[in-house]
Amino acid sequence: YQRRVRGCRKILTRTKIRIYQAAVLTVLLYGCETWTLTKKQMHRLEVFHQRCLRRILRVRYFHRVTNEEVLSRAGICSVETIISSSRLRWFGHVVRMEPGKIPLKLLHWVPLNGKRGRGRPRKTWLECVRDDGRTCAKNETLSVREMTGMAQDRSEWRKFHSWRDLFRDADHSND
DSSP states (O other), X not given: OIIIIITOTTSOHHHHHHHIIIIIIHHHTTTGGGOOOOHHHHHHHHHHHHHXXXXXXXXXXXXXXXXXXXXXXXXXXXXXXXXXXXXXXXXXXXXXXXXXXXXXXXXXXXXXXXXXXXXXXXXXXXXXHHHHHHHHHTOTTOOHHHHHHHHTSHHHHHHHHOOTTTOOOOOOOOO
């Protein structure tokens, strides 16, 4: 991919971006709907994403182009947006499952016995989903219970978390 596609000047930039989305992003973010990432891990994913896009668009550091401008030129949203949207999509899928299904049981599972480790507890998947929902709805008081009710209506839930609207076609020349 890197040498044959990215380095070839005969291939249009928008074609390179589509190949990047299909070949690189899908592999990079495989299974991301189940991840709970730290800020450092998210930053590393964003750095990789930006580095790839800057190489495709041939934007060098001395051009002083912001990350938001690179995303805008490429017509792609950030990795964080893609991950949070995937997480919300998976949450809606699990919530609508039949009551006996294992993923639904595991959604609210808490261990009965055991000893809690020292230090601050790690952020749980449901906390990530709650934060994603609050960010998406621009509502700091949105709870998981309210999101569960919203997710029961599939079409409304799809509108709530859709990231496909954020992927715009990249309309760039091969300059």
